[in-house]
Amino acid sequence: MTKSIDLIRKSLKKRYAKERRYKLLGMLSVSIAFSFLVLLLTDITVKAWPAFRQAVVSLPVELSADALDVTAQSDLEELRAADWMAPLRATLLERFPEVSSRSEKRKLFSMLSAGAEYQLQQAVMDNPNLIGTTVTLDYIAADDVDLVLKGLIDASLPEDERRVDDQQLGWIQSLQEAGNLSTRFNTTFFTSSDSREPELAGIRGALSGTFLTLLVTLMLSFPIGVAAATYLEEFAPRNNRWIDFIEININNLAAVPSIVFGLLGLAVFINFFSMPRSAPLVGGIVLSLMTLPTIIIASRSAIKAVPPSLREAVLGLGASRMQMVFHHVLPTAMPGILTGTIIGMAQALGETAPLLMIGMVAFIVDVPTGMTDPATVLPVQIFLWADSPERGFVAKTSAAILVLISFLILMNALAIYLRNRFEKR
Secondary structure, three states, X not given: OHHHHHHHHHXXXXXXXXXXXXXXXXXXXXXXXXXXXXXXXXXXXXHHHHHHEEEEEEEEEEOOHHHHOOOOOOOHHHHHHOOOHHHHHHHHHHHOOOOOOHHHHHHHHOOEOOHHXXXXXXXXXXXXXXXXXXXXXXXXXXXXXXXXHOOOXXXXXXXXXXXXXXXXXXXXXXXXXOOOEEEEEOOHHHHXXXXXXXXXXXXXXXXXXXXXXXXXXXXXXXXXXXXXXHHHHHHOOOOOHHHHHHHHHHHHHOOOOHHHHHHHHHHHHHHHOOOOOOOHHHHHHHHHHHHHHHHHHHHHHHHXXXXXXXXXXXXHOOOOHHHHHHHHHHHHHHHHHHHHHHHHHHHHHOOOHHHHHOOOOOOOOOOOOOOOOOOOOHHHHHHHHHOOOOOHHHHHHHHHHHHHHHHHHHHHHHHHHHHHHHXXX
């Protein structure tokens, strides 16, 4: 008897020791995964931070009507055609009178972004009475000046190892000491579209294209997916070869690589139906095809999880099968349906490959306003910026990734909120 008790105690000690080891391994695995996630997010945030700051040059510019060859009574076309860089050049030369040669003037004028001319033009077109006065605006600095001010170009390096020479560094230091050069919050990143110049590039166009594309995806995939799941789970005949064939193919489509859906969209919607390339309408249709299997599978699981007793009780009270499904089963299964839908939409939000196949990789400057306008989406914008050689796009790429991750977190939080709210109801 004593030996049996000793054997049981030894076996219990071994079992408890194994349980402790498994628990420690599980905690270690979670800790490692969480550490890598924190490391990734920290790296992205550190690289993205410079993109949310922008270097600006504050200069008092004299808007001489003679230099611009306009008057206060000039119409918008005359104002638009004026040489708005002329007063900016004159102000810079007045600020640095020692600049005389053509090469020095070119370097001096290149310190202002190409968008500075547009800023001055828009200010005068909004208020023509500014002609003949001195206007002080915060003009966007060029990319190299912006990088120097943020410390991304090391001024201590030899001149041949950096893109800014000693003379330009002297001008930058002079403007900074005089209070004419500073950094501010980069509103351009959120209010402008893509640009060849890093300091002018923004995500507004990509955000608009993403919203329109996801809107088309949701309008198509949600009703079709829920209707298909409801039919297959509640109305379809059992042990039917065609129904079994459809179910098998739905499960197989969920595992098909996303680029295959892009090839399908290119062959069918663009080449056969001649729909516009690089349009949110086509992108939304392609992403809806890719999202449909996920929504159908999640919706079927949610409908199947509804207790059979609910169905029997409703039918026993005299309700029809349609009333039972649409008034009781679907509302009860709605938390799972919405969760699956939002997860599918989040998956569509991060897709790039199928959209590349239908031409949404094009360089789009204008903000799309309709479903058929040329557009791009945020993941494709990230892909384009990551492939750009300019150093200023490194921070813009990380900032766009941060915005995309924020949207994904918000969508998952929305799924949890809707699930909890419907479960309480």
